[in-house]
Amino acid sequence: MTESESATVDLEIIVQGAQEGKKLELRLWLRMLSTTKLVSQEIRRRLRNEFGATLPQFDLMAQLYRERDGLRLGELSKRTMVTNGNVTGLVERLETDGLVLRVTPDGDRRVTVAKLTEKGMVLFGAMATAHEGWLRDMMADVDPAIVTELWQDIGAVKSSVSNHLSGSDFD
Amino acid sequence: MTESESATVDLEIIVQGAQEGKKLELRLWLRMLSTTKLVSQEIRRRLRNEFGATLPQFDLMAQLYRERDGLRLGELSKRTMVTNGNVTGLVERLETDGLVLRVTPDGDRRVTVAKLTEKGMVLFGAMATAHEGWLRDMMADVDPAIVTELWQDIGAVKSSVSNHLSGSDFD
DNA sequence: GCCAAACCTTTGACATTTCAAATATCGTTC
DNA sequence: GAACGATATTTGAAATGTCAAAGGTTTGGC
Numbered sequence: 001m002t003e004s005e006s007a008t009v010d011l012e013i014i015v016q017g018a019q020e021g022k023k024l025e026l027r028l029w030l031r032m033l034s035t036t037k038l039v040s041q042e043i044r045r046r047l048r049n050e051f052g053a054t055l056p057q058f059d060l061m062a063q064l065y066r067e068r069d070g071l072r073l074g075e076l077s078k079r080t081m082v083t084n085g086n087v088t089g090l091v092e093r094l095e096t097d098g099l100v101l102r103v104t105p106d107g108d109r110r111v112t113v114a115k116l117t118e119k120g121m122v123l124f125g126a127m128a129t130a131h132e133g134w135l136r137d138m139m140a141d142v143d144p145a146i147v148t149e150l151w152q153d154i155g156a157v158k159s160s161v162s163n164h165l166s167g168s169d170f171d
Numbered sequence: 172m173t174e175s176e177s178a179t180v181d182l183e184i185i186v187q188g189a190q191e192g193k194k195l196e197l198r199l200w201l202r203m204l205s206t207t208k209l210v211s212q213e214i215r216r217r218l219r220n221e222f223g224a225t226l227p228q229f230d231l232m233a234q235l236y237r238e239r240d241g242l243r244l245g246e247l248s249k250r251t252m253v254t255n256g257n258v259t260g261l262v263e264r265l266e267t268d269g270l271v272l273r274v275t276p277d278g279d280r281r282v283t284v285a286k287l288t289e290k291g292m293v294l295f296g297a298m299a300t301a302h303e304g305w306l307r308d309m310m311a312d313v314d315p316a317i318v319t320e321l322w323q324d325i326g327a328v329k330s331s332v333s334n335h336l337s338g339s340d341f342d
Numbered sequence: 343g344c345c346a347a348a349c350c351t352t353t354g355a356c357a358t359t360t361c362a363a364a365t366a367t368c369g370t371t372c
Numbered sequence: 373g374a375a376c377g378a379t380a381t382t383t384g385a386a387a388t389g390t391c392a393a394a395g396g397t398t399t400g401g402c
Contacts, residue, residue: 024315025306028322029210035329036207037252039200042336044390054390056358074380081208086359088382093357110367110380135196141331144195146324151199153313153321158206160312165213215360225360227388245350257389259352264387281350281397 028157039138046134051127056082058131060090061099061116061124070103070115099123199328210309217305222298227253228270229302231261232287232295235271241286270294 044055063071063079071079077087091114094100099120103113116124139147215226234242234250242250248258262285265271270291274284287295310318 023303024318024322025310026303028310028318028325029306031322031325031329032203032207033211034252035325035332036203038329038332038336040204041252041390042332046337048390054357072380073382081205081212082358083360084381085361085383089358108368108380112381132194132197135200136194138332138335139196139199139328140335142324142327146327147195147199150321150324150328151195151202153317153324154199154202154206156313156317157310157321158202158209161206161209161213161309164309164311166217212360219361225387243350244352253388254390255351256353256391260388279350279398283351 039135042138043131043134046130047127050130051123053123053127056080056086056090057094057099058124058127060087060094061120062128064100064114064116065121065124065128068116070101070113073112073114076114094120210306213309214302214305217301218298221301222294224294224298227251227257227261228265229295229298231258231265232270232291233299235285235287236292236295236299239287241272241274241284244283244285247285265291 040055043058047053047055047058059080060076060082063076073087073091074084076082076091077084080087082090091100091102091112094114095102099117101115101117103115105111105113211226214229218224218226218229230251231247231253234247244258244262245255247253247262248255251258253261262271262273262283265285266273270288272286272288274286276282276284
């Protein structure tokens, strides 16, 4: 009986105005965070049980799956939002499992390009199909119109956040 | 420095590419995930720079701050969505820093209760104030009405997900 | 009272995560 | 063509994360 009374909250906002509104962003953030954790844990559990893979591995392979020619590790780092050093270890383990291949192009020896192997493509194909189904199942009770609306509005949040980051944007 | 203005990480576009056949739920999930990562990284960076604390430590202390009598480790684990073994280490490090105290009650020697110290309460108070401000700033461009709407709709998502978990409750 | 089941926490093996420092290579400049 | 700054990746230390197994401690049935 903790958070089923959103009507009460709305009333408070209307009545008290800016007072209560100050904590709106905090409450949204906490709810986003807990929901994301919940979904992540469920996906992690299923990836592990059904495919013996981890979520970061899945994310990384997803990037390589759409770029059949492979990606440089730095590019992988940006796309997965994972640090460089982390990508190194992830690719290393995936290579050990025969899912990914590392190549250094002739043109630039600083670069390492990671590519999915045939085995990696087959495995990821199966995981991706399952993954999409899991999400549909988990969100089955949400009105599709709401899903679309959420997608748009969260885009607005992301945009606002991107414009207010502290790191490296004051010239 | 060709990227001084494009430092914005728009994972979405890169990841999604042409978003043809992608299901709605999958797209929402990818956007939620990338947005949450973005905010988390920003909060992590600021906690580190301004308070020398980590995000998991902040989360754990937040729970103890609201329960001045302390919480059992299992309860902390549930509330922070962190595994038991992980809580053990987190509390251990916080105790080393003098922010948290561990007590075993007389009634049940299986139990360990963690409590914020005076030092811990002072530190958390400062962090919480800053934390709330950071979120307000980051979401400053989002219409408050949208924030409220998002809070409600994400609640619906969370509720749906909770009802479709494989792990523990189908009955 | 005893024993088995249930409960709470810790431990151990690994994987992931960040940051900073180190390495290696490339391009340009002089 | 040697040196310097920029670029790309790796490494290392410390923290966080999962899971499964192992420790102690109750608790309940007999």
